[in-house]
Amino acid sequence: MKKLFAILVCSLLCFSTLDSFGQNFYKERISRNHIVSIGVGPSFAYLDNGGQYRDFDFAIKPSISASVIKRMTPVIDLRATLGIQWIESGGNPSTKARDEWFLNGSSFTAKGSSVYFDVMPTFNLVSFDNHIYRSKVNFYGGAGLGVMFTQTEQKKSFSEEERPTDNSITTGFVPVRAGLSIKIGPYSDIAGEGTALFTFTDNLDGNIGFNRWGDHLFQAQIVYRRYFIPKSLAGN
16 A cells, blocks of 8 residues: 555656646747846947047946847847936047137036937847747847937036036937847846947037037947746746
C-alpha cells in the first residue's frame, strides 16, 4: 500500500512538472510584442548663442527619455517617446558677435529645459518573429514627428547684475533616431542610441539668425529595453 501511494505521489509530481513545462513552453511561443525603454545620457543644443561648435566649446547637459514600443511586423516597430533635455548657452563669443547681439536685442545667454513627445516608426536591420529568437545584436533606426515645450531663463548681456527673464516656446520637430542593441537576457536588451531633434524654430534661445541653421537638440544615451508580457498572458 505504501509503495502504491509513493508511486502515485511520484506520478502526480511528474505530471505536474511536465504540465508546468508545457505551459511555460507555450507561453514562450507567444511573442512579447510590447517594449518599454528608458534612456539616460549626455546631450547638447545647437543654438545661436550655444558656443563655438567647430572648436567643441559648448555646454554638455543631461537628457532622459522613456518610450513605449509596439512591434507591428518582424521589421517595423511603432514607438512613442517622452523625454527631457536640459539646455544652456556656452562658449566665449567674439566682440563682433556681442555687438551684433546687442544691436538686435538678442539674448546672450539661455538656460533651461526642453520637454518633448514624439511618435515614429523604427526599422530593425535583423527581422525576428518572436522575442526569444531575436539576434544577439541588432541595429534599428527611424524618423517621425513630435511637439516640444522649451522654458528658459535669458539674459541680454553677460552682466552678473542683470536679472534673467523667463521665456517659453512650443514648437514641432522631426526626431531622427538610430541605435545598436545587444541582447542581455530573454526579455532584456541594452542599447547605445543617438537622437537628433530637428525643430521648426530658431528661437529656443531668444537669439535668431546668428547661426546658419535653426535650433536643434542632440543626444547620446544608454538605453535599457524590456519586452512586455502580452496582455493575454497577464492573468495566467
